[in-house]
Amino acid sequence: MSLNERLRALPSVDSLLQHDMAQSLAADYGAIPLRDAIRMILDQTRQNLLADRDISLDADDLMQQVAEQLQQQFMPTLRVVINASGVILHTNLGRAPLSQSAQDAMLAVAAQYNNLEYDLEQGKRGSRYLHAEELLCDVTGAQAALVVNNNASALVLILSALAKDAGVVISRGQLVEIGGGFRIPDIMAQSGARLIEVGTTNRTRIADYTAALDEETAMLLRVHSSNFRLVGFVESAELSDMASLAHDNDLICVDDLGSGALLDTAPYGLLHEPMVQESLSAGADLVCFSGDKLLGGPQAGIIVGRADLIVRLKKHPLARALRVDKLTYGALNATLMHYQRQDATEHIPIWRMIARPLADIDQQAQQWASALGADVIDGESMVGGGSLPGTTMPTRLVALNVPSPDSFMVRLRQCDVPIIARIVENRVCLDLRTVLSQQEDLLLEQIQSLI
Ligand SMILES: *Cc1c(COP(=O)(O)O)cnc(C)c1O
Numbered sequence: 083m084s085l086n087e088r089l090r091a092l093p094s095v096d097s098l099l100q101h102d103m104a105q106s107l108a109a110d111y112g113a114i115p116l117r118d119a120i121r122m123i124l125d126q127t128r129q130n131l132l133a134d135r136d137i138s139l140d141a142d143d144l145m146q147q148v149a150e151q152l153q154q155q156f157m158p159t160l161r162v163v164i165n166a167s168g169v170i171l172h173t174n175l176g177r178a179p180l181s182q183s184a185q186d187a188m189l190a191v192a193a194q195y196n197n198l199e200y201d202l203e204q205g206k207r208g209s210r211y212l213h214a215e216e217l218l219c220d221v222t223g224a225q226a227a228l229v230v231n232n233n234a235s236a237l238v239l240i241l242s243a244l245a246k247d248a249g250v251v252i253s254r255g256q257l258v259e260i261g262g263g264f265r266i267p268d269i270m271a272q273s274g275a276r277l278i279e280v281g282t283t284n285r286t287r288i289a290d291y292t293a294a295l296d297e298e299t300a301m302l303l304r305v306h307s308s309n310f311r312l313v314g315f316v317e318s319a320e321l322s323d324m325a326s327l328a329h330d331n332d333l334i335c336v337d338d339l340g341s342g343a344l345l346d347t348a349p350y351g352l353l354h355e356p357m358v359q360e361s362l363s364a365g366a367d368l369v370c371f372s373g374d375k376l377l378g379g380p381q382a383g384i385i386v387g388r389a390d391l392i393v394r395l396k397k398h399p400l401a402r403a404l405r406v407d408k409l410t411y412g413a414l415n416a417t418l419m420h421y422q423r424q425d426a427t428e429h430i431p432i433w434r435m436i437a438r439p440l441a442d443i444d445q446q447a448q449q450w451a452s453a454l455g456a457d458v459i460d461g462e463s464m465v466g467g468g469s470l471p472g473t474t475m476p477t478r479l480v481a482l483n484v485p486s487p488d489s490f491m492v493r494l495r496q497c498d499v500p501i502i503a504r505i506v507e508n509r510v511c512l513d514l515r516t517v518l519s520q521q522e523d524l525l526l527e528q529i530q531s532l533i
Contacts, residue, residue, distance in 0.1 A: 171467025342371020
């Protein structure tokens with residue numbers, strides 16, 4: 083065929099709109115995006131013909147390209163993935179997945195009206211702040227509680243409301259960067275608090291805090307070194323000594339715990355992560371932590387402690403700017419109820435993963451290995467999310483037999499539901515500890531179709 087004949091053989095927009103596939107594509111993506119996509123593919127095809135490329139003019143092939151174009155165009159940037167990396171709280175993968183009841187609670191308030199700021203007894207305006215407060219007090223033993231957007235904003239609020247234009251004493255070993263450029267000294271400057279550094283990187287004693295106090299000091303702050311560990315010639319002041327010193331001098335003692343565990347991690351072969359209840363009993367006036375780290379709930383910053391201080395935080399204008407929405411309250415309350423009922427290790431996904439017995443992982447890994455022609459090898463899972471640095475849990479990995487691990491990792495990420503795996507000893511490995519049970523079949527299918 084001559085070029086002119088081939089150009090004339092190109093189907094028209096209208097004829098492709100009559101194609102078998104058009105109706106369902108229009109239903110999925112809309113009639114106008116469909117027409118635009120057909121125009122675009124026909125344009126591309128025309129350019130290719132003019133450039134003398136050998137290319138199909140078949141209507142089925144063209145509509146297939148139209149379908150792919152639409153699928154790509156309508157792909158959301160935020161997508162579900164499968165976490166086979168063995169990092170339980172993966173900050174890049176959205177941290178904690180929610181329990182079933184947290185999902186249900188979130189959906190219920192999302193889809194329907196609710197009493198977010200309505201007092202059902204009085205029939206008038208109520209406060210959103212009360213929704214998680216009683217539960218938080220119940221599970222932590224605190225007098226009062228407040229929930230804000232995340233733990234970084236909890237710190238900003240605490241410093242702005244209670245230490246603006248005043249001094250905050252902190253150990254040099256705790257002037258840390260939490261991640262994503264979030265640095266304690268910058269947060270202090272932003273809040274208008276004056277940083278009073280004491281001690282050295284590796285050693286700070288209670289006497290260092292005592293010596294630093296002056297007329298303008300308002301607060302002693304402890305920041306948990308959650309994403310790194312100092313070992314060797316190391317010393318830090320006890321929180322209880324900091325609290326006593328603060329109280330003897332009419333100051334506030336604040337503990338930023340980061341992950342904020344409500345359960346002990348030690349029974350699972352991990353180091354003991356400091357717990358919220360412990361900080362409160364040690365005398366901290368306020369304790370702040372994240373909702374989506376070891377609590378296993380939605381993104382939130384949780385502040386618990388003295389009632390008079392929580393009242394001052396609630397009244398600060400920033401509290402309004404940092405408040406959370408009904409979805410967060412729904413998910414957070416349902417998550418906290420697992421701790422109240424003491425069924426967290428059965429129902430909160432990250433605690434199930436932490437508590438999962440090695441023999442159980444091994445048994446599943448053996449089944450998968452025989453289905454995939456893979457091997458089972460020893461490995462390590464991590465808690466991650468800036469908690470328990472340097473400690474791992476033994477796991478059993480499904481080690482795939484593929485020629486090029488790096489390019490196979492790319493193909494795993496290109497799956498319909500992308501798979502995040504890990505390379506160990508130059509082999510692509512799946513850690514089934516972090517794979518959610520509802521994704522197991524899909525994971526197996528996708529990998530089978532790749533090998
Ligand atoms: C993670 C962390 C934060 C930040 O918490 P977000 O909820 O991510 O804002 C602050 N302080 C410490 C000690 C942390 O570990």
